[in-house]
Amino acid sequence: MDLKHIRNFSIIAHIDHGKSTLADRIIQECGSVTERELKSQMMDTMDIEQERGITIKAQSVRLDYVKDGEHYVLNLIDTPGHVDFSYEVSKSLASSDGALLIVDAAQGVEAQTIANVYLALDNNLELLPVINKIDLPAAEPERVAEEIESSIGIDATDALMVSAKTGVGIRELVDAIVDRIPAPVGDPVAPTKAIIYDSWFDPYLGALALVRVFDGSIRKKQIVKLMSNNEQHEVLDLMYPHPLKKMKTDSIGSGEIGIVVLGLKDVGTLNVGDTITDAKNPTAEPVGDYEPAKPFVFAGLYPIDTDKFEDLRDALDKLRLNDSSLSYEPETSIALGFGFRVGFLGMLHMEVVKERLEREFDLDLIATAPSVVYDVYLTDGSTQEVHNPSELPPVNHIERIEEPYVKATVITPTEYLGNIMNLLVAKRGLQEKMDYLNEERVLLEYSVPMNEIVVDFYDKLKSISKGYASFDYEPTDFREGDLVKLDVRVAGDVVDALSVIVPREQAEQRGRALVKSMKELIPRQLFEVAVQASVGNKVIARETVKSMGKNVTAKCYGGDITRKRKLLEKQKAGKKRMKAIGKVQLPQEAFMSVLKMD
Structure with missing residues (x-):
């Protein structure tokens, strides 16, 4: 297809500004689905996405549109809005030529x-500002x-x-996409050059690669090479992504996006960001x-039934086929008992993964308190990465501990400013910038x-600001901190799963x-x-149960009173013996209490 009739664009926005609804309207406007086939959040395919009203996995669709008698192909890539899934956003933008920037007309x-x-x-993208939800009574588009x-x-x-809900302004928006987003640039006769920007696992076809072709084309039966590992594979099938079903094709040309089937049994072979060539x-x-996805938050996942360890391993293997950002080790x-240390992109990502494991694989899991990666410098001159507080070396071997810092951006109405600044100071934050966007x-x-x-900051921010403040963060660097390991001992034994690393003054x-x-949660023995x-x-x-x-x-x-005294002494001795050898079973709520500490 002629390059000048192709448009590759993403939709980017803050969470809950109407990206998925707008994507539905664009699909409807292009006539790719009938009224009967249309359902809300068409591009959110997971149950959790539908229930929570959030996008977790970026999706792509190919749409046909006719303007002024000319036929155009629009490749739409919907993206998540939550900070935890910015990795998905960056993947999508690398394969686009433009982006719709959606902003809520009220917020x-x-x-x-x-x-x-x-x-x-x-990524040098052409940005089209789109003000959505203009039908709301509180909308102030100007x-x-x-x-x-x-x-x-x-x-x-x-x-x-536009109003994605009512459909106002959607036709003008699609026309503007054709007019204002640049056509892709590429050489159709050059050697094949395509980027893999997503991959997932299909139980029938194996690992699938979603690609954007920059130069040349990918054809059926072609032998292609993955440049990161030099592996060669035959292209078994090619498809275009469609809202309802995949459309088969014999080739994917320069500037187009499509799905490549290589018959691989493991999605780990397809590295996101890798280049496919002839x-x-x-x-x-x-x-x-x-850049591959880098986990920021680590937590332990353990099956409540210890016999289900192998089931948890299989479940994580299968889930990783559809979520390449997941990393884990036993x-x-x-x-x-036995479990896995799992790396997540953030707290929402952790919640979603745990929920998917429990739902899709019928597991009952305990999650330990999340922690971040620390760089520990030892007295012998070596450095150690610590993902788990229980891995921290003895104090006399540590020279210093460095912890990761992030740049936190908060936008808030002025009436909540004082409380939010107090929260940030309580969280050891250092102010770098304060700008008034307008009077409010x-x-x-x-x-x-x-x-x-990582634990409760987002919840506290939302409660302090009654839901009006928004928050985003990006990792910056590691800085030295006066940190210690806080252990919890129950009946004299250290419970390693409850250990946390905290600043010394807060210990x-x-x-x-x-x-x-913990005293409230441990059942009386x-x-x-x-x-x-x-x-x-x-x-x-210390507390005593x-x-x-x-x-x-x-x-x-x-x-005689001595009979009663004899029985009481016997009971006292029995309790003393129990205390020495007795084991305490901790309920699951005890592990969650670490998260709810204030």
Whole structure:
């Protein structure tokens, strides 16, 4: 197909600004689905996406559109909006020539909007500002257009006004995509050069690669080479992505996107960002460097039923076929048995993965407290990466510990500014920037240790601002911190799964809060149970779970007092023996109490 009739574009926006609904309207406008086949959130295929109303996995569709008697192909790539899935956004933008920047007409520019704009500008994309939800009673499109110009620096005088819900302005938007987004640039006769920007596993076809072809073409039966590992494979089948079904084709030309079937049994062979080229006549240079997904948050996942360890391994293997950003390795815990240390992109990603494992593979799992990666410099001059607090070397072997920092961007109405600044200071944040976008909204930039934001920061921010503040973060660097490992001991034994790394000045306060919540959760035993928080060998907080009482003297009716005393002494000795050898089973809520510590 002629390059000048192809348009490759993404949709980027903050979470809940209407990307998926707008994608539905564009699909409808192009006539790719009938009224009967149309359903809401067509591009959100997972149950969790439909239920939560969020996009987790970026999707692509090929649409046909006729304008002024000419036939165009529009390749639309929907992207997630949540900060945890910015990896999916960056994959999509690498294969686009333009992007629709969606901004809510009532809420205006949010933190994620700005972050995604920078990603788009890094990829030299043409941006089309689109103000959505103009049908809302609180909509202020003129104010939002000014905000786009002042906070992002994009000319918004010809921003498109649409309502994805009612369909107002959709035809004008599709016309603007054809007119204003540049056609792809490529050489149809050069050697094959295509980037893999997504991959997933199909139970019948094996691992599938979603590609954007830059030069040449990919044909059926062609022998292609993956440039990262030099593996050669035959192209078994080619398809175009369609909203309802895949459309088979014999070749995917320059500038087009399509699905390549190579008959691979493992999606790990297809590295996202890798370049596909012809095996006999390869291209000289790959499309470009592509960073693999880097996990920021680590947590242990353990089956409640210890016999299900192999089932959990199989489930993670299968889930990784559809989520290349997932990384994991086996680990053991004295308290929880065998499980896996899993790397996630953020807390929402962790929630989604755990929920998918439980739903799709019928597993009951315990998740330990999430932690981040620390760089530990030892006295012998070596460096160690610590993903799990229980891996931290003894204190006398540590020279210093460095923790990751992030640049946190918060946009908030001015009335919540004081409380939000207090929250950021409590989380050890350092202010770097404060700009008033207009009289009512402020942009804050803080440098914050990542460990402080992975657990409950987002929830607290939303509750303080009544849901109006928006938040985005990006990793920056590692900085030295005065950190210690806080252990929890139950009946004298360290519960390794509850260990956390905390700043030294917060250790006592957090230790007290932790043992207090643990005391409420541990069921009463026949013997007294001590719950202690310790740093090294020094106990800094303690609570006692009282023993269950049993009236051993109930069977004595009168008689000498020595009979009762003898029974009580016997009970006392029994409880002492139990305390020495008794084991305490911790309920699952105990592991979640670490997350809810304040």
